[in-house]
Amino acid sequence: MSDESRAERESRKTRTGSDGQERPVSDEIETDSDIETAIRENEPALITYITAGDPSLEDTKEYVEALDRGGSDLIELGLPFSEPIAEGPTIQAAINRALDAGTTPEGFFDLVDDLETEAPLLVMTYYNMILQYGDEADVRPFVERAAEAGLSGLIIPDLPAEEADPLREACDEHGLDLVFIVAPTTEGERLETIMSQVSGFAYVQARLGTTGARANVSGATHDSLTRLSEYDVPKAVGFGVSEGDHAAEIIEAGADGVIVGSALVDIIADSEETTEGVDRLEAKAAELKRGARRGAGEAVDAEDVPEPEQP
Amino acid sequence: MSDESRAERESRKTRTGSDGQERPVSDEIETDSDIETAIRENEPALITYITAGDPSLEDTKEYVEALDRGGSDLIELGLPFSEPIAEGPTIQAAINRALDAGTTPEGFFDLVDDLETEAPLLVMTYYNMILQYGDEADVRPFVERAAEAGLSGLIIPDLPAEEADPLREACDEHGLDLVFIVAPTTEGERLETIMSQVSGFAYVQARLGTTGARANVSGATHDSLTRLSEYDVPKAVGFGVSEGDHAAEIIEAGADGVIVGSALVDIIADSEETTEGVDRLEAKAAELKRGARRGAGEAVDAEDVPEPEQP
């Protein structure tokens, strides 16, 4: 992100939800990023992921709304790509189901057009999907359409900072965040560079490897959060987070948010009917949000299902 | 064959049948070789071959006697060897039957011991069988035993003149003939050498290749006989002779005898009972002998089964 565009964006003082409505930004948060705002205002934030089109775009719409109701502060929607090299078996399978169901970028955008969630939406996909949208290998048509659909940002797991210039420029132009991932191996000068370019939040990869629900929180998470503590940007931790207790531990370790994907995709895969999935997703989001708040030291009644509130 | 031994043998004036009885040799034939005598006296001579032990040594005894009765002037008895490289499929199969029946050199000699034929007997086998008889790799025990059994000579298809010294010496010592083969490729100096060492008769190989009944007489036969006409030794033609007409043609071309094997082995293989084989072998020998005599210009009544006669 160029300094110029950052300056430009900081001059704005409202944020836009996926419903397209502008919301005022509170005075203490000096950002024009919907995403950063959503995290800062809802700290500890819950960021949820599901794959669009798994098992159909109609179902996805209901599932996203359930996650929104359950307490998600940001929602990542996966746009399926045939070669998901950063994903573990759970999300790979979801992507295959979505592709088998005929999910296309156009269908994806139509879905986003239809969605009205309180939580801002991001698209998570691979770089080739961005490039191929439109007639030639060019990132701009995709970003333009994403902005038009009301998306707030992009996460591209196979796009490191070194290759991100064209996409970042397009995102800047359309006021979208391009979220960077900070890996356990990201250290020293690299870390400096990436953190200086963070847009929205820093996606802290909890462990080496791929996405996927794990039984515990890795030691690398704590190391990473310590390493990142000096940077004043929102930090959300993903890769392997599946339970409320994980969320609590991660928030307690200093994160501003947790990112959960595979655990939710598992629910979708397990549910025999959409309504069952809807209920379980909403409950799971609530559990996770509760865990996060517990980690932040807030008093949380386990019985009380918290509704996310507008500040 | 050394000149000395030839001289020595030529001093004898009788010949011995396989029955062990000495027979006077007519004045004009200057040889002490039973085999040469048998050919010269019975010209055109019929030489027959079967494999000992095919399908059993008991059967062989009856078959040999049938061939003797049918007009054979010499009988070759095959001692089976596992690698009969000079034989075509017919005799290979006979050899395999004989080996499967457990035919051994000792059994072979026992058979010869028992046989009393008017026609002298030769053994046809491969060199390794000669070598291995007795305790060490040595040709002498075999030759000694062959002489004792009343055999008159040996034909060893894998023993060219160059390697024949040890065996020839042993044969000379025991008064046996070692018959050499003259091939269509035997020419020039080689031919001279071999013809100078001929013992018994020259086995004229009718064509290149292996033994086996053929439908016609090869052109090579005529060429070979022409090439050999200058040598004053008995010439018998084998390889591919199966019918009386072949015998006639070959004798007419200048041979002193014909050699028939595969056609007889075929009869043995085809016959369902020993008595059938016996009858057919005797008839076949007679047909061949008739053919030979026809070739020699003798008046032969096709109905008349000729009995070989002592001169």
Add this chain to the structure above:
Amino acid sequence: ATFGDYGGQYVPEALMPALQELEDAYERYVLNNEDGFMDEFRERMRDFGGRPTPLQRADRLSERYDREIYLKREDLVHGGAHKLNNALGQVLLAKYMGKERIIAETGAGQHGTATAMAAAHLDMPCEIYMGRTDINRQRPNVYRMRMNGAAVNPVTAGSGTLKEAINETMRDWATTVETTHYVIGSVVGPHPFPKMVRDFQAVISQEAREQIQDQAGRLPDTVVACAGGGSNTMGTFHEFVPDEDVDLVAVEAGGSSLEIDEEANLAPNSATLSTGTDGVLHGAMTKLLQSGDGQIVESHSVSAGLDYAGVGPELSHLVATDRVTPVSVDDDAALNGFHRLSNLEGIIPALESSHAIGYVEKYTDDLGDLVVVNVSGRGDKDLETVLEETEKRDLEAAPDVEVFEQ
């Protein structure tokens, strides 16, 4: 990007430090021969790998095609193909870098067996990812890897072939990157792999360029190599790239048709350079076989080793700048090439290499007077496929084998 518009490093952030470490090692050891790395590499390729390979004048092909045809005999390299040039280089480099473990993907099994051989030779633990479908149809190569002590990890995702195996190896690498080196099997993947693999394979053209001048007295008019991922292609072309009068022809697998069937998500060919479009796959911007939306399609070729939906970015660049001419021949022509070389020269070529021969047979008039053709590997591995595929067709050059069908 690394090569004009092509190349780059499109990988998860977790791998970027490893790529930088590799880039550093590549510069020190490969480019600057630090600690005598390149000396040791060359010595081992000589003693273990059997280099140099001959450049053989093909007497009967020369007569048939009425021009001088020379064959670069990479089929004689240990393991039966050029693959070892790269595998041994990378495993040795991993050792110099202090890595403790080797992983690699394999499709038909050629790169996997080469890597397993190199790892055994250099005493490095080794795991090979291979699609379940490929495992089932390339069992002898699986056994060879096991005999060499490598673990073979079946990949069940997707169609269970090369593309999925690469994905899975990248995932392993993203997990174990600190102690593990990923031996990529072709001039593909993120920088510095395409350059490094090319440099290891460039020994082909280094030798061939000297040999043709020794034997024919001049540079060739045309150099022909088959192209899948492109490692034998770049290896064969690299030293000739500055020789502007030398035509460089990359022969791709035309399969059964050059069309893409988007419905079936299938390209019945692997003619990426000829028909592909720009995109990013497995870490690099290059030409790809993909749908309009950007989904990678299943490629197909009778030759498993060419069966890949991408191609090395440097080749995309050399084609874009008109230095390399991309052509393709179909399965039939490749099978004819296989039989032609087997029958006329007593060399049974890999089906990959058979595409190069098939091109020479089919487009003879497009060749100059002095031609070098790379025989990238031997065809023993392909006998069953060739028999099956030949039986379905009426091929001019094929022998009759039905006498053995009892």
Add this chain to the structure above:
Amino acid sequence: ATFGDYGGQYVPEALMPALQELEDAYERYVLNNEDGFMDEFRERMRDFGGRPTPLQRADRLSERYDREIYLKREDLVHGGAHKLNNALGQVLLAKYMGKERIIAETGAGQHGTATAMAAAHLDMPCEIYMGRTDINRQRPNVYRMRMNGAAVNPVTAGSGTLKEAINETMRDWATTVETTHYVIGSVVGPHPFPKMVRDFQAVISQEAREQIQDQAGRLPDTVVACAGGGSNTMGTFHEFVPDEDVDLVAVEAGGSSLEIDEEANLAPNSATLSTGTDGVLHGAMTKLLQSGDGQIVESHSVSAGLDYAGVGPELSHLVATDRVTPVSVDDDAALNGFHRLSNLEGIIPALESSHAIGYVEKYTDDLGDLVVVNVSGRGDKDLETVLEETEKRDLEAAPDVEVFEQ
């Protein structure tokens, strides 16, 4: 005889003129390089055959056995074994002699494929005799011969293996001798074959003797080669024979037992030099596996290429004169040798060559400090056999492959 008590020309009279013609050609072309025969032969073995082959220090074997082990890499010769050295020599000689047709026998198919390759390369019509049993169990080699344009003639006699194939080839030769050359596959048969084949194969020891002096600075203490018919053995030993301090060890196939079962007409081994007796087979006086009566018995080895009841007469002579030490290792030891070399050095050896490795593993203390082992061929052809045979046994060096048994 040709070599002390051994050798000679025990063949039908019809073949004698051809042997004399061959002897003459051998002297003129091979011994005296008339018309530049040997120059052309060496050039073709370089360009077509891939010579010289490396002499490789085996780092991990050297460490394991605590002495210097060098491997002569005949597995890298075109076709995958030393066999081409001889086949190409003889086919070229046949061309110089004006012959119009080539015939050869083959057992497992190695000599047949080498001859078919050489014949294709030199444009000579070629027919290979092969036992029906061998055809059925060595189908890939049959296909390779057919691909190279050779006719393959099934031999149904007897057990349908090598011995019968030789018999049948001799029969063909006896029929067609005027226009046909019989390419015998080992240092067996009538004079001049054992000498001539040895001279074509001697390139192995010519190279190895120079290489070991270059690389280790001195002659080896021990040279080890497997022995079936003996062509790789004589090739590996020949140049070292005058070096009296160099031990020459011929490793035979001990099979499952060294006893002969006369009842079953079977020797469950091929340890001819170690256990055979003098006799005449296939044209020469030599050591044989035979019954007391002189019938040749069926030999057996897990390695088809060693499975022969005879052996080259020169080896019989060198053993009789104590210059060569005959030893044997059984099937188990050979299989262990196969796995050991595959696993430790990344070289999958032929089962024939595995006997030499098995000997080194089992009788390490009998070796000197500097050892050359001939790897006569590669083992791709043997994978199926090794898998089957390994499964029956509990072998120390074998990897587990059961994960793929689905």
